[in-house]
Amino acid sequence: MTAEETAKILTLHHAERWPVGTIGAQLGRHHDTVERVLAHSGLEVHKQAARARLVDPFVPFLKETLTKYPRLRASRLWSMTRARGYTGSKSGFRAIVSRLRPRRAAEAYLRRSVLPGHEAQVDWGHFGKVTIGRAIRDLWAFVIVLSYSRVRFLRFSLRAAMPSFLAGHAHAFRFFRATPRVILYDNLKSAVIEREGDAVRYHPTLLALAGHYRFEPLACAPYRPNEKGRVERAIRDIRENFFAAREFRSIEELNEQARAWCLEIASERRVPDARDTTCAEALAEEVTKMVELPGDEFPVEERVEVRVGKTPYVRFDKNDYSVPHTLVRRQLTVVASDDRVRILDPEAPATAAVVADHPRSFDRDLRVESKEHLQALTEQKRRAHQSRGFDRIFGVVPSSRSMMERIAERGGNLGATTSGLLQLLDRVGAGMLERAVAEVVAHDQPNLRAVHHVLDRLRHEAGQPPPLSVAVTSDARASVQVRTHALSTYDNLGREDETNGGDDVEAR
Structure with a gap:
């Protein structure tokens, strides 16, 4: 002042x-x-007299009630006070109750001290949504902080499910080059399945991860965020100092930026308990006290049992992935990582268990297909169609079998020949087609052109008009058959006209 x-x-x-x-x-x-x-200043302060309020007569009742029931809702208090004669508004009454409600006494906390390499804290942070093609997905950040050195690891994911949870641990341990002895968790579903007081039942997959990397999972008490304040503060710092106004084109690019930020910026911060030491320097001391990494990696891929329908596709994470057509109506297993989707046949030998391998898509309603799968299905359908054609044509035109065998020996197109014979069968009937094909086989000319030529000759000899593949008109007169005559008939008609004309001249 x-x-x-x-x-x-x-x-x-x-x-x-x-x-x-x-x-x-x-x-x-x-x-x-x-x-x-x-x-x-020593002078008298002039204050305006406070105006009486409608609620003033009821303030002692409100205080007494709130003392007995500190969490009683303002709406219920308003009903109780109104029944006792209060005529004020409900909106103003809420503000009065808020000022009269007893405040919880502030709780003091002890500063936690940890040994090097002993503890880390893990939590998820939600960072809004991202649009990938037609899909709108949540953006999550897996954050782990070493409690002694305050070194942070950050990895973004489009899901907060168990596979991303496991992958976050695996990447973090490689980043730290060792494993902390104890990891604190909130009561999230990936860590805690059930809790009754101090009795905690951990997720079996988390216990398998802990056994592989040799650390002890420990769940914080419910509604006690102070027990993992280091990771809570780290998530806040990530929001304000890393993610704000951040631009990225893909999750992979965002994770590369996050890793660079952890190495170049976050690790250069000063340790709160030792202001003369950076987080990177404290980590060099802490790593020697941590547990060494095992020689192999823990499997972090997602495994889902799926069933193939009548089309050769499996549904996984809002998209369809193709499989060989021979696996329809079968139960398969999808093994998915962040970039690949593999589909396994549990009944096949281990060397041939992978029946499909696709790049993973985080879009929605896409068909991720393999050209080999589609080509095999198309070829199988073509052979099936050709086989059905063979069965029909061989049954009614016996000579066509010999014709097809000779065409196959000469490398001809069996599919086109079958299709052409089926069309001729519908037009001319089985009897005439059998005569034509038998004659073609007898003259060793197994081709459709020769069959057409023989059919035209047979129809001409029978006095039938040439067949029409498309009906020209529906008029009944179009089906009238006109027998052709020899041209000499027209010559005779000319001579008769000349004879009749001469007789007329002589008569005149």
């Missing part, structure tokens, strides 16, 4: 008779500050 402000407050209050609240609002000072200045 400057001398000028003090003089201004005294002038406005004693000379202009401004109330304390008006002075505070005008000068941007709290009313308690204005009253303190006036009290130090």
Whole structure:
């Protein structure tokens, strides 16, 4: 408070008779500050008399009730007070109850001290949503902090499920080059399945991970975020100092930026308990006290049992992935990582268990297909169609079997020949087609052109018109058959006209 402000407050209050609240609002000072200045001046403070409120007669009842039931809702208190004669509004009543409600006494906490390499804290942080193609997915950050050195590891994921949870641990341990002896968790589903007081039942997959890397999982008490305050503070720092205004084109790029931030910026921070030491320097000391990494990696891929329907695709994570058509109506296993989706046949030998391998897509409603799968299905359908054609044509045109065998020996197109014979069968019937094919086979000319030529000749000899593949008209007269005559008939008609004409001249 400057001398000028003090003089201004005294002038406005004693000379202009401004109330304390008006002075505070005008000068941007709290009313308690204005009253303190006036009290130090030794002069009397002029306060306006407080106006009586409708709720004043009921304040003792409210205080007594809130003392017995500190968590009683304002809506229930308003009903109880209204039944006793209160006529005020409900909205203003809520503010009055808020001021009268007993406040929980502030709790003091001891500063936790940990030994090097002994403890780490883990938690998830939600960072909004991202759009990938047509899919809108949640963006999660797996954060782990070493309690002694305060070194952080950060990895983003599109899911907070168990596979991402396991992968976060594996990447973090490689980043630290060792494993802490104890890891603290919140009561998230990936860590704690059931809890009754101090009795905790951990997730079996987490216990398998802990046994592989040789650390002890430990669940914090419910509603006690102070027990893992280091990771809570780290998530807040990530929001403000890393993720704010961050641009990225993919999750892979975001994780590369996060790793660089952990190495270059976060590790250069000063350790709160030792201001002359950086986090990177404290980590060099802490690693020697941590547990060495095992020689092999823990399997962190997601495994899901799926069933193939009548189409050769399996549904996984909002997308369809192709499989060989021979596996329809079968139960398969999907093994997925962040970048690949492998589909396994549990009944096949281990060397041939992988029946499909696709790049993973985080879009939605896509068909991720393999060209080999589609080509095999198309070829199988083509052979099936050709086989059905063979069965039909061989049954009604016996000579066609010999014709097909000779075409196959010469490398001809069996599919086109079968299709052509089926069309001719529908047009001319089995009897005439059998005569034509038998004649073609007898003359060793196994091709459709020769069959067409023989059929045209047979129809001509039978006095039938050439067949039409498309109906030209529906008029009944179009089906009338006209027998052709020899051209000499027209010559005779000409001679008869000349004879009749000569007789007429002589008569004149």
